[in-house]
Amino acid sequence: MFIKDFSQAAAPLTRLTREDVLWKWNERCEEAFIKLRKIVGKEITLKTLNYDKGSGKIKLAIDSSYIAAGVALMQEDESRKDIPVLYESVTFSRLEPKYSQPKLELFIVERILKKLQTILWGKHFELQVDAKTLIETINTPCLPNAPITRWMAYIQLFSFDLVHKQGKTFTMPDVLSRRPK
Template identity: 85%
Template sequence: MFIKDFSKVAAPLRRLTREDVLWKWDEKCEEALRKLRKILGEEINLKTFNYDKGSGKIKLAIDSSYIAEGAVLMQEDENGKDRPVLYESVTFSRLEFKYSQPKLELCGVARILKKLQTILWGKHFELQLDAKALIEMINTPCLPNAPMTRWVAYIQPFSFDLVHKPGKTFTMPDWLSRRPKGEDKEESEMDDFDEEEDWIKPHPGFGLTEVNTIKVGKLSRNKTNNIKSPIKQEGFGKHMQEYFNSLQKPQSIGEEYLNKIKRRSVNFYLEGGQLKRRNQAHPQIFVYNEKAWKQILKKMHKNLGHTGQSRKDIGGKA
């Protein structure tokens, strides 16, 4: 904890600790204690977030460097003074580290909001940024870059007012954005914002029906267990399957990739030799095979996408 002019403020109290000084609590000691209490109690300690109606305005200051994204969440107290609620810093992944500065700034805002979603969702707040170009990007409904468009689509549903802050006065989030990565493996191997798992979501089933009638045929549930032979996996799927079979590191991967496999293994399980995802309403077989992808998509396109000139019957298989 840093206190400006601490030595000067605490001098009367420190003087009492000397062996050659007679203990005497005077007005100077009382004043020094009062100042320290004020600093520790009002200017440094974090404020408890107040969700009550009519509470102080919420402010989120965000700034990026090439290393990390820094943020300070603040709320006005009864005197209209901004009090910090929490400090946040998110380091960028290896992929994000290569982004241009404008793209990095936008990605950082999306990552901070994603991390603070449970706090800010449904609350109106003031979003403070020091980059005017970033403000224009957030206000743009469609950007030429697909990842940036996705980030803006994630940011816009939040309720906020954009406020530009000059860089010289934007010190708090700035130094948080320069925090280097720690030694913690979970942080050093953090996935990037857009990293998604490759999987095909099966539909529980399709039935046959006529378009011009309200009568609907009986739907039969499609059972993914009908696939008897295990799908030959590639890449991530292959390594995950090998890990489940032996609970040892596959020979073809390194320690860093193994940690990624371990983190994600809680979302998968093996059943009858098939790699499947957990926590889904319907059984889902995980497919990581380019040839299998093409076959499945071609079959779905043929059975579901093309209805021909006659649209009387619509059918398909999941």
């Protein structure tokens, strides 16, 4: 999320994080906190899904790294702007990060669809991913082993259009799947 003049607005708060500063909450800190909370609250207002005919397109954006997976469920508003419905970040077991990247991407799609089954079952949506190998796997499946066969069978129960998004423009789910620097 981009916040105009963030460093200026947050300066009283970020100053408190320095080791050479005595931590003291004052009026400037309170004002900065309230101002930032209002800005963030406006930007991250989640909406409920509207399933009515003619309502905006439902979009599910999924990205994974070897650390975690990030998910954003959105719906277009009247001006075709994507409004967030749900954000999710999923961590992996000790074994799962050892999967190959294509296998990991497929696994997380199946896992997220299971988690969101009650929301997405029977509804057509757009599945957005940044991994071209995942698109190839779903569109022309080669089923080399039992887990992948099960995952593909489950994924194919849903009605969706698969859309590739460029990694650098795929920020919403990507930020949820990365370790902060």
